[in-house]
Amino acid sequence: MAEKKEFVTSRNGIKYLDLFAGAGGFSEGFMQAYTDDKYYDFRLASDINENCELTHRVRYNKMLGLDTDFLCQDIMEDSFLPNLLHRLHGQEIDVITGGPSCQSFSLAGRRKKLDKRDDLFYHYLKVIKALRPKYFIMENVKGILTKDEGRIKERILREIRSIVDDMEMGRLLAFLDDRLKPGMNSMLYSCINMRLRMEVSDVDTEKLNEMYFMNLDQQLKNVTKHLPYSVSKSDVSVNTIRHGLLLLKDKKKRDEIRRQAIQLKTACHIDNDMFVDDCNNIIEAISDEKILENVMTAVDKVTETDGGCKDDACTLRKSLEILVSTFDECMDYVREQFVNNCKAKSLLDNLLQEIRLYNIDAPLVLLSSDYGVPQNRERVVFVGCRNDQELITEIPATVKEEDKVKVYEALWDLNTVGNGESATEYYAPTLIPEYEGTKKKRSVQGVPEEDGHLFSEWSRTGRLSHRFTFDEEPFYVMSMEELNVQRKRKHMQLFNHQTSSQNEKVRERLKIIAQYKDYDAAKEELKAKGLESQKRNYVVLNPLGQSPTVCTMPDDFIHYSAYRPLTVREMARLQSFDDSFVFQGKRQTGGNNRQKEIPQYTLVGNAVPPLMARAIANTVLKHIK
Numbered sequence: 001m002a003e004k005k006e007f008v009t010s011r012n013g014i015k016y017l018d019l020f021a022g023a024g025g026f027s028e029g030f031m032q033a034y035t036d037d038k039y040y041d042f043r044l045a046s047d048i049n050e051n052c053e054l055t056h057r058v059r060y061n062k063m064l065g066l067d068t069d070f071l072c073q074d075i076m077e078d079s080f081l082p083n084l085l086h087r088l089h090g091q092e093i094d095v096i097t098g099g100p101s102c103q104s105f106s107l108a109g110r111r112k113k114l115d116k117r118d119d120l121f122y123h124y125l126k127v128i129k130a131l132r133p134k135y136f137i138m139e140n141v142k143g144i145l146t147k148d149e150g151r152i153k154e155r156i157l158r159e160i161r162s163i164v165d166d167m168e169m170g171r172l173l174a175f176l177d178d179r180l181k182p183g184m185n186s187m188l189y190s191c192i193n194m195r196l197r198m199e200v201s202d203v204d205t206e207k208l209n210e211m212y213f214m215n216l217d218q219q220l221k222n223v224t225k226h227l228p229y230s231v232s233k234s235d236v237s238v239n240t241i242r243h244g245l246l247l248l249k250d251k252k253k254r255d256e257i258r259r260q261a262i263q264l265k266t267a268c269h270i271d272n273d274m275f276v277d278d279c280n281n282i283i284e285a286i287s288d289e290k291i292l293e294n295v296m297t298a299v300d301k302v303t304e305t306d307g308g309c310k311d312d313a314c315t316l317r318k319s320l321e322i323l324v325s326t327f328d329e330c331m332d333y334v335r336e337q338f339v340n341n342c343k344a345k346s347l348l349d350n351l352l353q354e355i356r357l358y359n360i361d362a363p364l365v366l367l368s369s370d371y372g373v374p375q376n377r378e379r380v381v382f383v384g385c386r387n388d389q390e391l392i393t394e395i396p397a398t399v400k401e402e403d404k405v406k407v408y409e410a411l412w413d414l415n416t417v418g419n420g421e422s423a424t425e426y427y428a429p430t431l432i433p434e435y436e437g438t439k440k441k442r443s444v445q446g447v448p449e450e451d452g453h454l455f456s457e458w459s460r461t462g463r464l465s466h467r468f469t470f471d472e473e474p475f476y477v478m479s480m481e482e483l484n485v486q487r488k489r490k491h492m493q494l495f496n497h498q499t500s501s502q503n504e505k506v507r508e509r510l511k512i513i514a515q516y517k518d519y520d521a522a523k524e525e526l527k528a529k530g531l532e533s534q535k536r537n538y539v540v541l542n543p544l545g546q547s548p549t550v551c552t553m554p555d556d557f558i559h560y561s562a563y564r565p566l567t568v569r570e571m572a573r574l575q576s577f578d579d580s581f582v583f584q585g586k587r588q589t590g591g592n593n594r595q596k597e598i599p600q601y602t603l604v605g606n607a608v609p610p611l612m613a614r615a616i617a618n619t620v621l622k623h624i625k
Helices: 005-009 025-032 050-063 080-088 116-131 147-161 166-179 186-197 205-224 229-234 236-249 251-267 276-285 288-306 310-323 327-336 342-355 407-414 433-438 455-461 504-516 519-528 568-575 593-597 600-606 610-623
Strands: 012-019 038-047 069-072 095-098 135-141 358-360 364-367 378-386
Touching: 012 025, 012 116, 025 038, 025 050, 025 095, 025 610, 038 050, 038 080, 038 610, 050 069, 050 600, 069 080, 080 116, 095 116, 095 610, 116 135, 116 147, 135 610, 147 327, 147 358, 147 378, 166 186, 166 342, 186 205, 186 310, 186 327, 205 236, 205 288, 205 310, 229 236, 236 251, 236 288, 251 276, 276 288, 288 310, 310 327, 327 342, 378 610, 407 433, 407 455, 407 568, 504 519, 568 600
Parallel strands: 012 038, 012 095, 038 069, 095 135
Antiparallel strands: 135 378, 358 378, 364 378
């Protein structure tokens, strides 16, 4: 057992689960976090990719000796949640983290319409609804705040506020029976009542759905009762409503078709081609939003043509809106009904505070360099807290602006490899006197401290020594098949420190760009020497500042003095991973293989910086009851 007994026995374990775990940036930060009376008991991680599982199992099961499980499965599959619950064996989970894949939200590239990844938030929240942890943290790129003019962000907040406490729903339904039902159309009230009951986890949702659509069918009859029989059977608008109700009713089948279509589109890399619009149109045509839009238009046309009762049409329209609304949106409508009854409105608001299972403030924008990471990586986190816990409204910075860790501090001792070289031991590096003054002794979280260590020393010795000794020394394997073959394990002092072999032309190009310290400024000389590149951008690292966001492409960055791309280990340093954290599998792959094989560079670039995760984890520990 690698955990130090005195550390564990003197503290309470907070059970922790990491979804979309990737390499383990969140996990690593949470393992580092602790208070005098609490630490994180890491129970399970999950991701779709085998190399994520391999990296996890080497780190947490083999090296650190934990019994943490790993579920390697697509969260969008119907069997994911049952499998997850089975793996947990009835354990209550206190904290869940997760960064649903964010490529389609990123400001750095084209945003793909109807990308599979856009639906992952809703599957993440399904896990939250099922496990009901005390806190959950959902991480994404800053672009999510502005995607679809902010509608995605608002939808996420509404979905979180729509997770209800089943034990309290009876009180709300009784209140509405008493205060709302007497003055409302009976069919519309029935729709509100059924829709709210669908939020309770142990009800017969299929039966409620059947009753809901029986109600809608009767409302359609009311809307069309003035039409001649022949018209009611052949009119395009009437048929649109009738068929739209059938489509809305069979949501399960539509969702499965959409899921498969989106997965097919993703698997075949449909984007920026002649197929993309047709594929998107198919997927969009059977979405709730598009079906509802067509049905609403048809209801208006029937009402205009027939001159029938507009009240019946309004009731049908609102009943359809309620069907696809979140709990939060339904409550907005209910609250509107009490606009002239302040007492009832106040009672409702107080009741809702007790019924909503989770509270959440506005999403937080975090800058990783504020937490001791030598990188200016901006990320958005949604921190949801159960209604019996304290609301978290900020993750306090741990490092002042003038004390932030600089690139040279992080990388100086790794400056030992050139083009096409690798290092498996720490060698004497090439020092640069003009930058040596940037080195500072620090606490683990980056605060200057006389008795502390250099950032590079923390990276070498590790940030987990307060809690762990290694069950097994760090090692590397290529695949899951090699994991249990002892002779396949490669032990060394320094891992993942290898550069690609580049031809003379590329090396000269990178040297010129590095000397200019700016790609645009170097373009004229590059053109004059026949060294132009089709690459959109190169970033020369500033040794006296922080790096920009570490991405998954190593040749996006040029080392400030070695005039080459960064190694996996150097990128990991900029992310604040310990050197003992070994990235497994292939170092890099080409083209579309990168999406399914998840090489080391991608594992690093997609990760949450552990020191930022540590700050989040410590903040939760200080608040959790």
